[in-house]
Amino acid sequence: MSDPGYILQREGAVATLRLVRPEKRNLLKMAEVDGLIADLGVLDADETLRVIVLTGTGEKSFSAGVDLGDVLTHDWNDNPLERLADRIEGLNIVTVCALNGSVYGGATDLALACDFRIGVEGMRLVMPPAKLGLVFHETGLRRYVERLGPQVARRLFLAAEQMDAEALLNVGYLDQLVPREALSDTVTAFTTHLAGLSPLSLQITKKALNGMCRGDLDSAWLKRETVACFATEDAAEGLAAAREKRTPVFKGR
Secondary structure (H helix, E strand, O other), rough: OOOEEEEEEEOOOOEEEEEOOEEEEEEEHHHHHHHHHHHHHHHHHOOOOOEEEOOOOOEEEEEEEEEOOOOOOOOOOOOOHHHHHHHHEEEEEEOEEEEEEEOOOHHHHHHHOEEEEEEHHHHHHEEOOOHHOOOOOOOHHHHHHHHHOOHHHHHHHHOOOOOHHHHHHOOOOOOEEOOOOHHHHHHHHHHHHOOEEEEEEEEHHHHHHHHHHOOOOOOHHHHHHHHHHHHOOOHHHHHHHHOOOOOOOOOOO
């Protein structure tokens, strides 16, 4: 594609997916979504990768989702943005969304599908479906109810309320709120911390937490994985490092 809407970068154990259409609020084209989902699958299968960061380009917007220029002609039985958000939520690898600016509509769900969100002062969230005569996709509504609660979801989807950065921090949409100039260093410090933790522990716990939120946790699976962890190399290394008062070096085995 001559004008790609995103780029992938890799630095050590951290991969960054950056949206790169700042002049169009970092919109993705619908035709790009399948390729992006495929790229996420490749990253998720990389055993040396520990964290995936999703961010945008510029200072105004993180993203406004997909280009809805053909909104009235697209067959919305297949919602590409919903599939992308679901794929992000289902990644084994821990994800961090670095919100470099305001976030709109469907893109708010891409951020919410990540495990953590760090935003910048002055950003806002705009939720327009009720003003456009549209209805947000099902799994996105579910994520809002599960992660932020039904009343926050009502404020956004029924009252079409816009939320500023401080409100987003207060309702739990943001985990951290930082000055714009501190975003890069904050994200680097946090991803470095995450990359130093046991990937086995993170992957199993992430899947368990998501299952608890959805109400479909396989308790037998979690019991097996919990017991099996005690016999892993990561557990042996973690306990040895604690005894020796040193930083553990986990291998995900």
